[in-house]
Amino acid sequence: MDHQHGRLLVVGGTHGNERTAPWILQCWEAQPALFASPLPTTNCIGNPEAYGANRRYMDRDLNRCFTEALLRDRNCTVREVSRARELVDTYGPNGKNPHSLVLDLHTTTAAMGSSVVVCGERPVDLALAALVHQAIGIPIYLFRINEEHPEECGFLVRRWPCGLVLEVGPVAQGIVDMGTVRKTAACLESVLAVLGDCLRSKAKLPESVVVHRHLASLDWPRDGDGRRIAGLHPDRSQWDWTVLLPGDPLFLMETGETIAYQGEEPVWPVFCNEASYEEKGIALSLTQREIKTPPADGLEALLALLGS
Amino acid sequence: MDHQHGRLLVVGGTHGNERTAPWILQCWEAQPALFASPLPTTNCIGNPEAYGANRRYMDRDLNRCFTEALLRDRNCTVREVSRARELVDTYGPNGKNPHSLVLDLHTTTAAMGSSVVVCGERPVDLALAALVHQAIGIPIYLFRINEEHPEECGFLVRRWPCGLVLEVGPVAQGIVDMGTVRKTAACLESVLAVLGDCLRSKAKLPESVVVHRHLASLDWPRDGDGRRIAGLHPDRSQWDWTVLLPGDPLFLMETGETIAYQGEEPVWPVFCNEASYEEKGIALSLTQREIKTPPADGLEALLALLGS
Structure with missing residues (x-):
């Protein structure tokens, strides 16, 4: 284990029909110099089976499967629950190949432009979101976690000590639109630059953020x-x-x-x-x-x- | 049977995740004065099961199922082939409730704007497309029919004596976007106005069309x-x-x-x-x-x- 630096996990295709981020990760793999990460970084497709089928999910929305209860339930046969467990067991903070930060790259059909979504109100997520907002100006959406409601809990990013969702739209599901690719790449670059600032002790929080x-x-x-x-x-x-x-x-x-x-x-x-x-x-x-x-x-x- | 006038069939939701046209037909049903058709007109959802599931199709693209061979094959268990047969048996030119013209309303994720698609080169379709082009200026796409290629035959409109596809984009699958609704409604209005001109003997073909x-x-x-x-x-x-x-x-x-x-x-x-x-x-x-x-x-x- 590398105790010098945290590791960054970049996930695309948590929803299999959101094809922008997988395309960016594919290009990054083919062109390692495409993005300069200041940290040891791993890329992965969140839901490879759904990505192969060009569907949001096979059995259940993967990004609602990361609850403690579902991850513990070894008898659950929902494919996305197994995949969630696999991701946590592999890349989670206590996994075989531990990562401390995660970026989960999404798209939406809503005409929202680029934004950063914070799931819950962990100070560490808020601080990173504030730095990203300061760097690139995209709005911050604070989503509440509600363990009582299956649609309002179980988010991937919550299983890592720090994690943000980047959300870019509007784009249709199932396509790779180069304008959306550019916007998503700009957000990713901005997060990587902010993390570089942090490592060089140059990060300074804004006094306030909207x-x-x-x-x-x-x-x-x-x-x-x-x-x-x-x-x-x-x-x-x-x-x-x-x-x-x-x-x-x-x-x-x-x-x-x-x-x-x-x-x-x-x-x-x-x-x-x-x-x-x-x-x-x-x-x-x-x-x-x-x-x-x-x-x-x-x-x-x-x-x-x-x-x- | 009404021998005075031809009947018009307007189909939306031939692809179940293209939700613009079904929405327009739903509004038309709730507001009968929304569009004034000069002909006896029937509206229907092309693929109700896929529309209910918000999927393009269940087993096979309905808009490739209208081949003579598939319609004849009574042993075929593909749901869309059964639906194609049902549509032809009900509303086809020799069906129980015969219609002579059909409009098939589609959307695309491509940024094509509004257009009219002619499947094959039947003179009657070309004439109607030319009149619509003259009235509203939308481009005409002449799609070839190729019976040897399963993706290039079996179109719904070909089973009626006259039929056009109206195609509007860009819009994501699965949503009702009001801008796309307006564009599609404008195309539909234009076709109805052209048919009214024909009935009043006021239709005059342009000398040429692109x-x-x-x-x-x-x-x-x-x-x-x-x-x-x-x-x-x-x-x-x-x-x-x-x-x-x-x-x-x-x-x-x-x-x-x-x-x-x-x-x-x-x-x-x-x-x-x-x-x-x-x-x-x-x-x-x-x-x-x-x-x-x-x-x-x-x-x-x-x-x-x-x-x-």
């Missing part, structure tokens, strides 16, 4: 048979990251009727029209915008993990 | 294991409908190498980065641009079908 804290997800209006009967209202030209005020048009019903947003406070929507969330009953998620002081102890924890 | 005739489809460069090792070259900002000259950059390899287009003539690519064509081994299709005189006998045949 974060978007998850509040709730909204389902589509549905009829008695569960059939979806609305779309996102066309009068908003931009949905993601753009304030939605009480009374603003929210849904356009099949009848032509407009449903206004009923909340009492301004919210900032994200993941509007993410194709894979249809089955989760999520039309969009709502966040509140906050100014947050990045935690100094998070940066200390990050530096300790990096072994710098 | 068409894009299918030449060939190109697969991605692959390695010995069949793994794709290239993407569309990022130096072209627009791929579809934009001339590709001999020597122009075509593919960017995983190694960073550029592969130039090797053909001897200028071509116009279409369906660049269509997600569902990955499994068909199609990276993009090439067309040649031609000026064509719309066939007068095609317009006569159309008017006869309309019973005007």
Whole structure:
């Protein structure tokens, strides 16, 4: 084991039909100089079987399978649970080939641009996200962990001491779009540069960052048979990251009727029209915008993990 | 049977994960005044089972199942072949509820905008496509029928005396994007207006139209294991409908190498980065641009079908 430096795991294809990151990792393998990592770095395809089948998953969303309970349940035959266990046993902090940091590269069909998703509020993740935000300006989405809800726990990044999700869109599932490749590569480069700054003791947290804290997800209006009967209202030209005020048009019903947003406070929507969330009953998620002081102890924890 | 007028069948969801047209048909049902059809018109979901599952198809691409051989083979257990037979037996020109014209509404992940696809070169289809092109300006793609190749025959529209495919993109599979809904609705409105002109004897063919005739489809460069090792070259900002000259950059390899287009003539690519064509081994299709005189006998045949 290398005690000098932390190791970085870069995962693409956690969802098998998000093909941008696997393509980048494939190019990186063919061109080792494509990205300069300041740390010993391992690349892997999160869900190789689903990637081969060009499907999000085979049995279950891999990125909801990393709960303690599922990882412990050796009788579970769900393919993604076995794969989650394999990833943790191989690359986890106590695995055969231990890694201390993970980047999980995703795409979305939502027109969100590039963003960094923090799952939970570990100071170390917040510190790294704040440094990335400072470096490249992409928004931060703070997703809450809710162990009571199967869609709100079990994220890959949580099984490593530090981990971020990079999310880039809009791009259709199943394709490699070179514009999306470029945006994702720019985010990856930025994280690698930030980690290099940390190793050279040059990282300095910003005094404050704007974060978007998850509040709730909204389902589509549905009829008695569960059939979806609305779309996102066309009068908003931009949905993601753009304030939605009480009374603003929210849904356009099949009848032509407009449903206004009923909340009492301004919210900032994200993941509007993410194709894979249809089955989760999520039309969009709502966040509140906050100014947050990045935690100094998070940066200390990050530096300790990096072994710098 | 109504011998006064032809009947129009409008199909959405021939591919179950192309959700724009089913949404439009759902709105049309909820708001009968949404579109004014000059003909008795029936709407239907092409592949309801795949639509319910949010998949392109269950067993086989429905829009390749309308061959004479498959429709005759009563022992075939492929779900889409049974559905094709059901559609023909119900709404076909000799079905229980006969229709003489069909519109098949599709979307693509390719950034093609709106277009009209003519499968084969039936004069009646060419005449209607020319009228639509004249009315709304969208490009015409002439797809060849090749009974020897399972991917190049068996199209739904060919089982009706007259039929066009309307294709709108780019949009991700699995979502309803209101911009794409608007573009598709505009195309549908235009076809209905053209048919109204025909019924009022006001339709006049343009003297000439530009068409894009299918030449060939190109697969991605692959390695010995069949793994794709290239993407569309990022130096072209627009791929579809934009001339590709001999020597122009075509593919960017995983190694960073550029592969130039090797053909001897200028071509116009279409369906660049269509997600569902990955499994068909199609990276993009090439067309040649031609000026064509719309066939007068095609317009006569159309008017006869309309019973005007």
